[in-house]
Amino acid sequence: MTAYLVAILTSVGFYVVLALALNLQWGLTGMLNFGLAGFYALGAYASAITTELGGMPFLAGFAMAIVVGTLAGLAVAGLSARLVGDFLAIATLGFAEIVRFLALNEDWLTRGPRGFPIETRPIPEGLSREASAWAYLGLVALLVVVAFVIVERIRTAPMGRVLRAIREDELVPAALGKDVFRFKLKAFALGAALAAAAGSLYAHWVQNISPDHFTTALAIGVWMSLIVGGTGNNRGVLVGATLVMVILEGSRFLTGVVPGLDAERLSALRIALIGVLIIVTVRFRPEGLLPEPRIRLETPAKGA
Amino acid sequence: MTPAPGPALEARGLGKRFGGVVAVDGASLSVGRGEILGLIGPNGAGKSTLFDLLSGVQRADRGQVLLFGEDVTALPAHARARRGLTRTFQLARELDRLTVIENLVLAAPDQPGEALWRALVRPAAVARAERAAIARAGELLETVGLADKRHEPARALSGGQKKLLELARCLITGAPLILLDEVGAGVAPALLDHLTDTIARIRREHDRTLMVIEHNMGLIGRLCDRVVVMAGGKPIADGDFDAVCADPRVVESYLGLAA
Incomplete structure (x- = not known):
């Protein structure tokens, strides 16, 4: 049971990092990214290729994932950030599909649909099964903390104010002298880098990745985390991601408890539960469980 | 800004068309330093589009924009703002959730x-x-x-308060030149006087140059040193308020309609 909980918490961790990345891009800046899974996959494969084919240590793979993720983010945003809302959404969705099809078809590099086995591990050799599970959880927790601090610091800094202004109406910051395009590039690329970093750690945790780990369904789960938890609120995103994951995973235990529920029905029920959660949220609490916090700017006392 | 001779802003033969519609048709005008210039004209005369071309929100098809003597025609809005031109919008664009x-x-x-x-x-x-x-x-x-x-x-905020907020937002940028688009539209009469006084005070105390689009002739008369009348995408009259109001072309194309 403990082993199971540790595994669940670890996968919640990946979700949270992805949700924080999306919160930076969409929650703060208002850039639709339906291709989050693409950046996650890119990080996973970049890392796996570096360590397995390149024979480099985990940290090199992790760094490579961040570099590739940043560059891909810059490219996607640079080519499409001038596009408004829906068009950016389509461009990012297209990007994720391109990544998935490349991973599927470029066997020589990605091992294709059979899956890419990954031997390199970020933790010391010779740990017991249980100890290494805990070590992975520790690493994911570390990544969550780093991602949280980054996105939260941006949110509360003058940079975050510009990003939120862009989200509200990008013509206004432009008329006030802010280079909207550059801000969007930075926010998008940093979000992409975070997603890729999560992808790298994920790859070395599951130790076998294939394109069907990085479907749009995964990205939709992350979107749900934002909607339920509270778009624009990093704590809310944490709560939302945990809640969505608990429902996805926890509903597993309903078989045997609820009569007539088999595995197939269960997977359908799981999606239905998430759907209900979204509808209830949007109907009764459209800002999510934790709404975007209001920032109070007080004039400092004289002489302070 | 170091005081230098020459106008704060100059438009030379600006043109812009949307499909088959010519919105701005070879408009030329200049705004002197420290001046409050009123821009009036019937709906569809091209006033707001001219503001868009001057501020860089839209690219002109032809013509030039000179800001404090520098050709800024190729520069986007944020770069023109950095060089001292900022603006408000016809419909107040407050940042809702800020x-x-x-x-x-x-x-x-x-x-x-x-x-x-x-x-x-x-x-x-x-x-x-x-x-x-x-x-x-x-x-x-x-x-x-x-x-x-x-x-x-x-x-x-109420409509008028949003206009005041936009005005204050322009001031804090420090830009010496501010374009105000329909600054009195949707403002309650009680607030309109306050708004007009505030603009007049801003010019006096903050040493700004202003260009104002407005339909309220009382506000224009009280505030502006000079008035340009637009019709059909270009200026048709230019002078002080009383002279412009007496101009028969202006009466025919604009004021006559309002009467």
Whole structure:
């Protein structure tokens, strides 16, 4: 049971990092990214290729994932950030599909649909099964903390104010002298880098990745985390991601408890539960469980 | 801004068409330093499009824009704002979910905390600049009379208050040249006088050059040193308020319609 909980918490961790990345891009800046899974996959494969084919240590793979993720983010945003809302959404969705099809078809590099086995591990050799599970959880927790601090610091800094202004109406910051395009590039690329970093750690945790780990369904789960938890609120995103994951995973235990529920029905029920959660949220609490916090700017006392 | 001779802003033969519609048709005009220039004309005369071309929100098909003598025709809006031209919009564009004071502090120029690494590392300069911007924004809220709305989200303001907020937002940028698009539209009569006084005071105390689009002739008459009348995408008359109002072409194309 403990082993199971540790595994669940670890996968919640990946979700949270992805949700924080999306919160930076969409929650703060208002850039639709339906291709989050693409950046996650890119990080996973970049890392796996570096360590397995390149024979480099985990940290090199992790760094490579961040570099590739940043560059891909810059490219996607640079080519499409001038596009408004829906068009950016389509461009990012297209990007994720391109990544998935490349991973599927470029066997020589990605091992294709059979899956890419990954031997390199970020933790010391010779740990017991249980100890290494805990070590992975520790690493994911570390990544969550780093991602949280980054996105939260941006949110509360003058940079975050510009990003939120862009989200509200990008013509206004432009008329006030802010280079909207550059801000969007930075926010998008940093979000992409975070997603890729999560992808790298994920790859070395599951130790076998294939394109069907990085479907749009995964990205939709992350979107749900934002909607339920509270778009624009990093704590809310944490709560939302945990809640969505608990429902996805926890509903597993309903078989045997609820009569007539088999595995197939269960997977359908799981999606239905998430759907209900979204509808209830949007109907009764459209800002999510934790709404975007209001920032109070007080004039400092004289002489302070 | 170092005082230099020549106009603050100059348009030379600006043109813009949307499909088959010619919105601005070879418009030329200039705004002198320290002047308040009124821009009036019937709906569809091309006033707001001209503002878009001057401020860089839209690219002109032809013609040139000179800002303090520099050709800025190829520059986007944010680069023109940095060079001293900012604006408001016909329909108030307040940033809904930002508080009133955040709307202002946002517009403070050269905030070090807008750079990514400084946002993360937060050197002392970030907090210092932020404190200065907040203090300045607080003063401007007093100036325009929105101090008690400080922490309200901007969407909670009335139409007139939103116009005042936009005005204050332009002031904090420090831009010497401000374009105000339909500054009195949707403003309650009681607030209109306050708005007009505020604009007049801004020119006096803050030494700004203003260009104002407005349909309220009382406001234009009280405020403007000079008035340009547009019709059919180009200026048809240019002079002081009384002379322009007496111009038969103006009466025919604009004022006559209103009577």
